[in-house]
Amino acid sequence: MGSGQVTTSVPSGPSEFQGKHVTVAGLGVSGLPAAKALHARGAIVTAVNDGDDARAREQAAELEALGITVRLGDGATLPEGTELIVTAPGWQPDKPLFLAAEKAGVPVWGDVELAWRLRGPDAAPWLAVTGTNGKTTTVQMLASILKAAGLRTAAVGNIGVSLLDAVLGDEKYDVLAVELSSYQLHWAPSLRACSAAVLNLAPDHLDWHGSMDAYAADKGRIYEGNKVACVYNVADPRTEDLVREADVEEGCRAVGFTLGTPSVSQLGVVDGILVDRAFVENRHKNAQELAEVADVDPPAPHNIANALAAAGLARSFGVSPQAVRDGLRAFRPDAHRIAHVADLDGVAYVDDSKATNTHAAQASLAAYEPIVWIAGGLAKGAEFDELVAASAKRLRGVVLIGADRALIHEALARHAPEVPVVDLDRTDTGAMLQAVTEAKRLARPGDTVLLAPACASMDMFTNYNQRGDAFAAAVRELGA
Incomplete structure (x- = not known):
């Protein structure tokens, strides 16, 4: 992304931001392009940031060179005269800055809201x-399908590509595949998608949202004002509840996806074939073949669900069955998402370091049997009883690492007391080689050694990527 530059000409007509005092809260991927876009439209911009490190100072210098005021190390105080705040998505709603804004009647938008409002009259849906x-994964699959259909598109949003860059840039798109986090949705009150999907709901980021209900409500904002389809997960009734609660445009349909045989207005799986009973003529009697399960990489159950959700969104946009198949075949997942590393002595080694919470780890564990599971890290307040109880019968053994491994060990003692556990009392980066060595000792031919930590990585590693790389390096070392 670099400095998040927006390559666009300033509109020649009057701007709603001309002379408006706008505070941009937070620099980085979203804050920098937001400050520049607002400044270019005549706003009087003040950027505030909690941090005052070398990177923040570099970004501040870039903005100050344009004439934008920057306050580093002070993200709590509302600048005098502020009429609007545009915030980075991660800033919590209870920060003093936002409490002061609420008291003063100052609206708060996120970068997604700003991008939505700055779209041109011919903007891509x-x-x-x-x-x-x-x-x-789903957004990348969707973009691959849309490209296979010959459409100009990009995967943008929470995926790392700024929506402002996509909306204001010179490149023209037919449609955008947009990943949105609960943080982004919280600050995007006027967003109205063509179609949208909520893949699943499980406790996450509750420290930010305050409760599961608030978290779900923010996720559900994605359905507000949908024009064509609200895509939901049949296996997760809470996603369908969010569809029911949404205020959508007349004619917008609820479309489910399921790993079983689909009912009317659903996509599902029949005899190893992904089929559509939602976007076909006479859907009460007919179904359209889209692709084979084998066309999805990897064909793990939760990834098939991702593919069905992507297919549902693409089909809502009029994409052909052939493009769905071709797009899924062309798609390759990012690293550390159920990535097969190697086979050693008849044992498969799989890296799903991206499984940083219990919901993701449970989906990963459901894809294999029997398993030697490597788990642990920072629990972020998570509980592990449900995960262990659901997965106990699949476990050959468990190797625990990381700061909060005791929480998983206690759940294993309660729900899988017969499963052998190796508890490594280490939180250094080098512990991964010992963990993989112990897992190799526990495994038998036909087993899968699975890194699906169910925890964040920052107790031992910079991020989940480094953790996955350490796992893969350890596997290679053992196989050398």
């Missing part, structure tokens, strides 16, 4: 995706 897990 949005096909939007949210959910606790699977967002990035």
